[in-house]
Amino acid sequence: MECTETDCEAEAAVELHVPWGETRPVCAAHARVLSRKDGVVAKPLSSADDTLPDGATD
């Protein structure tokens, strides 16, 4: 599964829960950026637990 952000072809590692939008899979790098916004929750995809960098879901 690929990251759903525009022009990003990285492997999705996190499921991003966005209160004002759709839940979507994104890569760890995008999860780090997007999850800083209020209300956004980043949940690791179960299949990617081992590859998730530290802090990606913080």
Ligand SMILES: [Zn+2]
């Ligand atoms: Zn991405």
